[in-house]
Amino acid sequence: MIIRTKTAHTALVLTIAVWPAYAPAQVAEACGRDDSLLMYCTVEGGARTLNLCLSGEVITYAFGPTNGAPTLEMIRDFQDVEYDPSVDEDGTIREQVTLFNGNYGYEMFTESRQRVDPVAIAEGGIIVRLPDGQTQTLICDAGTVAPDNPFDGIGQLAQLSGDGQEDPLGFCLARLGPDTPAATCLGRQRDIDITAGLCDPASDATDCWGSEATVWDTLIETRFAAAIADLKQTQTVDFIETLEVAQGTWAISRNLDCQVYGPNPFAADAGQAQCLAQYTADRVTFLQDLISFAEFDG
Known part of the structure; x- marks a missing residue:
C-alpha cells in the first residue's frame, strides 16, 4: 500500500492491489431481503467490505472488516445526502452519492464504460472528505464492485430525486x-x-x-x-x-x-x-x- 499526502484540497490516495472478484453469496447477503443494493465492494484485498443499501428512501452504509462487525454505520434519509450522476466524454457512466457524518463526507462512486466497451468491468471506491479539506480515497478491489451496471446500483437514486x-x-x-x-x-x-x-x-x-x-x-x-x-x-x-x-x-x-x-x-x-x-x-x-x-x- 502506497500513501501520498498533499496539501489541503488535494488527495491522500491509498493504492490497492488487484485481488480476486467477489463471491455472489457475499453480494446477496449485503442488504436485507426487502432492501435494494446500491453498492458493494471490498478493499485492501478483501480485508474490508462496503455495503450500501436502499430501503424506501433510507440509505444504509456499513463499512468494516469483512468477517467482523462494521466499524462505521450510517443511516440517512435520501433528502440528507448528495446524489451526483454524470457521463464523461469517453463514455464512462459515473454514479455517486455522498453521506455526511459530522464534518466528514463519505462519497461512494461506481463507474463503468460498458456502454462503449461491453467487456469493461465496473470500478468504484470511497472518497472520504476530511474536515481540513483533504480527501482520502479507497479504491475497490478489481472485480468486486456490484452491481456491474452503475444504473442498477447507485443509479436507482435517480428515481427518488425525480431526475x-x-x-x-x-x-x-x-x-x-x-x-x-x-x-x-x-x-x-x-x-x-x-x-x-x-x-x-x-x-x-x-x-x-x-x-x-x-x-x-x-x-x-x-x-x-x-x-x-x-x-x-x-x-x-x-x-x-x-x-x-x-x-x-x-x-x-x-x-x-x-x-x-x-x-x-x-x-x-x-x-x-x-x-x-x-x-x-x-x-x-x-x-x-x-x-x-x-x-x-x-
Missing part, C-alpha cells in the same frame, strides 16, 4: 459531453423499466427493447425537427431539402437492415428492437455533429 424518472433518456443525454456519442445512453430506458418491474428480460426481452426503441424514435423526431429549424438559419434551401431526403432514406435503410439483422439471435423481435434503438442513437449523434459542423462552417 430521469419521467425522461431517463433525456436525463442521460443532458449529461453527455459535446464529443460523447449518444449511444452511450443506449439501454437507459430499458434499465429503468427492468428496475421498475415493467418488463422481464428473461421471459420477454422484446418488451424491454421495444420501449427503448420507442423512446429513441420519439427523440429522433424531436431532434430532427430542431436540427431543421437551426439549419434553416444558415443553410440554403437545397441543403435543407437534401437533408430531408437523406433522413427519409436513412429511416428506410434502418428499418430494412433491422428486419434482416438483430444482435439477439435467440429473440428475433427483441433483436430487431435493439437494432432500431442502436441505429437511431447513431443518427442522433450524426445530427449533433452536423449542426456543430454547420455552426463552425458558418
Whole structure:
C-alpha cells in the first residue's frame, strides 16, 4: 500500500492491489431481503467490505472488516445526502452519492464504460472528505464492485430525486459531453423499466427493447425537427431539402437492415428492437455533429 499526502484540497490516495472478484453469496447477503443494493465492494484485498443499501428512501452504509462487525454505520434519509450522476466524454457512466457524518463526507462512486466497451468491468471506491479539506480515497478491489451496471446500483437514486424518472433518456443525454456519442445512453430506458418491474428480460426481452426503441424514435423526431429549424438559419434551401431526403432514406435503410439483422439471435423481435434503438442513437449523434459542423462552417 502506497500513501501520498498533499496539501489541503488535494488527495491522500491509498493504492490497492488487484485481488480476486467477489463471491455472489457475499453480494446477496449485503442488504436485507426487502432492501435494494446500491453498492458493494471490498478493499485492501478483501480485508474490508462496503455495503450500501436502499430501503424506501433510507440509505444504509456499513463499512468494516469483512468477517467482523462494521466499524462505521450510517443511516440517512435520501433528502440528507448528495446524489451526483454524470457521463464523461469517453463514455464512462459515473454514479455517486455522498453521506455526511459530522464534518466528514463519505462519497461512494461506481463507474463503468460498458456502454462503449461491453467487456469493461465496473470500478468504484470511497472518497472520504476530511474536515481540513483533504480527501482520502479507497479504491475497490478489481472485480468486486456490484452491481456491474452503475444504473442498477447507485443509479436507482435517480428515481427518488425525480431526475430521469419521467425522461431517463433525456436525463442521460443532458449529461453527455459535446464529443460523447449518444449511444452511450443506449439501454437507459430499458434499465429503468427492468428496475421498475415493467418488463422481464428473461421471459420477454422484446418488451424491454421495444420501449427503448420507442423512446429513441420519439427523440429522433424531436431532434430532427430542431436540427431543421437551426439549419434553416444558415443553410440554403437545397441543403435543407437534401437533408430531408437523406433522413427519409436513412429511416428506410434502418428499418430494412433491422428486419434482416438483430444482435439477439435467440429473440428475433427483441433483436430487431435493439437494432432500431442502436441505429437511431447513431443518427442522433450524426445530427449533433452536423449542426456543430454547420455552426463552425458558418
